[in-house]
Amino acid sequence: MSLLPFTVAKFGGTSLADHQAMLRCAQIIKNDASNKVVVVSASSGVTNLLVRLSQKDVPQHEQLAIISSIRAIQFNITQHLAEETQLNFQIDQLLNELSEFSNAQSLNYCSRIADAILSFGEQMSSRIFAQVLKSVGVNGEMFDVRQVMKTNAVYGKAVVNLELLADNAQQSLTPLLVDKVIVTQGFIGQDEDGHTTTLGRGGSDYSAALLAEALHADNLSIWTDVVGIFTTDPRITEHARAIKEISFGEAAEMATFGAKILHPATLIPAMRKNIPVFVGSSKEPEKGGTRIQQFVESSPIYRSIALRREQTLVTVKSPAMLHASGFLAQVFGILAKHELSVDLITTSEISVALTFDNPTGSTQALLNSTVVEELEQLCEVTVEHGLSLIAVIGNKMHRSNGVGTSIFETISGINVRMICHGASEHNLCFLVDEKQANETVEKLHNALFS
Numbered sequence: 001m002s003l004l005p006f007t008v009a010k011f012g013g014t015s016l017a018d019h020q021a022m023l024r025c026a027q028i029i030k031n032d033a034s035n036k037v038v039v040v041s042a043s044s045g046v047t048n049l050l051v052r053l054s055q056k057d058v059p060q061h062e063q064l065a066i067i068s069s070i071r072a073i074q075f076n077i078t079q080h081l082a083e084e085t086q087l088n089f090q091i092d093q094l095l096n097e098l099s100e101f102s103n104a105q106s107l108n109y110c111s112r113i114a115d116a117i118l119s120f121g122e123q124m125s126s127r128i129f130a131q132v133l134k135s136v137g138v139n140g141e142m143f144d145v146r147q148v149m150k151t152n153a154v155y156g157k158a159v160v161n162l163e164l165l166a167d168n169a170q171q172s173l174t175p176l177l178v179d180k181v182i183v184t185q186g187f188i189g190q191d192e193d194g195h196t197t198t199l200g201r202g203g204s205d206y207s208a209a210l211l212a213e214a215l216h217a218d219n220l221s222i223w224t225d226v227v228g229i230f231t232t233d234p235r236i237t238e239h240a241r242a243i244k245e246i247s248f249g250e251a252a253e254m255a256t257f258g259a260k261i262l263h264p265a266t267l268i269p270a271m272r273k274n275i276p277v278f279v280g281s282s283k284e285p286e287k288g289g290t291r292i293q294q295f296v297e298s299s300p301i302y303r304s305i306a307l308r309r310e311q312t313l314v315t316v317k318s319p320a321m322l323h324a325s326g327f328l329a330q331v332f333g334i335l336a337k338h339e340l341s342v343d344l345i346t347t348s349e350i351s352v353a354l355t356f357d358n359p360t361g362s363t364q365a366l367l368n369s370t371v372v373e374e375l376e377q378l379c380e381v382t383v384e385h386g387l388s389l390i391a392v393i394g395n396k397m398h399r400s401n402g403v404g405t406s407i408f409e410t411i412s413g414i415n416v417r418m419i420c421h422g423a424s425e426h427n428l429c430f431l432v433d434e435k436q437a438n439e440t441v442e443k444l445h446n447a448l449f450s
């Protein structure tokens with residue numbers, strides 16, 4: 001079935017925080033008839049509450065308090081809708097289910113139940129937003145994404161089966177787009193046994209990109225709380241400015257290196273199918289935003305600066321490394337066995353430095369115990385936490401004169417722990433102490449973008 005050019009639109013948590021915010025999103029959909037599929041995050045704050053609920057040993061009184069806070073956030077929106085009673089009934093049904101999962105979790109922790117708990121935010125917001133669309137005269141209908149977003153059973157960072165997604169989406173979603181606007185959940189999926197899974201924090205962007213790919217959409221719009229992608233996180237410096245146009249490659253580097261505006265995997269499906277991506281603010285859609293596409297007019301040496309906190313640096317050192325082969329294979333063998341994914345690497349004569357992303361403290365826990373003991377059988381190991389990774393992103397950086405000098409002269413007073421340059425033409429990155437991260441970004445931004 002062929003449709004007119006159409007767009008998959010994704011709204012993040014702040015865009016769905018309350019009724020006013022949801023109405024603004026509904027107007028965006030209404031104003032452009034090409035918006036046929038809407039992917040929603042949970043209303044702002046809800047997933048964070050669910051994360052706490054999904055943890056071990058949450059006392060009964062706290063479980064009740066969390067569920068009642070979530071109920072208040074959602075009822076605060078539904079009170080403005082004609083279908084309030086019917087929606088509140090549905091939300092209470094979902095919250096009863098949530099409460100059963102949370103009781104089970106407090107008795108016996110299990111990562112499968114954690115994912116089930118995390119999925120409720122999107123389950124509620126999608127139902128509510130479909131009604132908000134109806135309230136502005138758009139024929140919105142909620143579609144449970146778990147019917148199509150089939151994943152493996154790696155809870156917390158499930159991997160989507162792309163072939164199944166494409167088949168399922170073509171079969172059960174495409175026919176609905178003829179006369180409806182489909183509202184579906186980001187972030188969640190379903191494993192082979194029918195258990196709910198999640199794709200990782202911030203994963204709704206990625207869900208939207210996957211759906212755009214599977215449905216052969218012509219555009220992907222990511223509506224958030226800032227007017228596009230900035231030269232750096234606008235929360236770090238007021239001098240950050242929005243970028244009008246950026247290439248897939250540059251934006252992918254930004255996402256990978258911590259620019260929270262996009263989930264790191266978002267651009268992979270878009271690049272595979274050459275689907276242009278727009279990023280804009282649902283609060284100020286008239287201000288335009290950033291277009292991410294394959295070819296762009298300008299390719300400056302410096303495009304942006306990204307910052308990723310909570311990095312761990314591991315240095316392994318052994319004289320056995322000198323002129324020997326197979327040492328690194330053994331080190332990586334141990335890391336692979338423990339499913340630790342290495343981020344950056346630098347080597348010297350007898351030592352190797354490796355970094356790990358450590359967003360939830362999980363890497364820290366692993367690296368403090370078994371892994372270190374196993375590595376110590378091979379070599380001397382030093383583990384350092386509390387570091388931030390700063391990536392300067394741009395074009396042809398590996399071939400341009402003076403890149404290193406411009407960057408490191410600017411931050412000459414700051415202790416740089418590790419530098420990676422040359423592997424990618426799009427970035428130069430390094431580690432600094434967490435406490436100096438903002439200052440480093442500000443100084444660099446002033447020097448490179450003012």
Ligand code: ADP
Pocket residue numbers: 011012013014015041202223224225226228229230231232233234235258259260261262304
């Ligand atoms: P959503 O809930 O819509 O998914 P997020 O909070 O995940 O929104 O992402 C938007 C936030 O990303 C912005 O408020 C901003 O603080 C942050 N951010 C980080 N780096 C950048 C950047 N380079 N450009 C714009 N925003 C950025």
Ligand code: ASP
Pocket residue numbers: 012013041042047048121186187200201202203204205
């Ligand atoms: N609600 C999920 C989260 O907060 C997914 C998302 O917002 O993209 O991580």
Ligand code: MG
Pocket residue numbers: 012202205260261262263
């Ligand atoms: Mg996000």
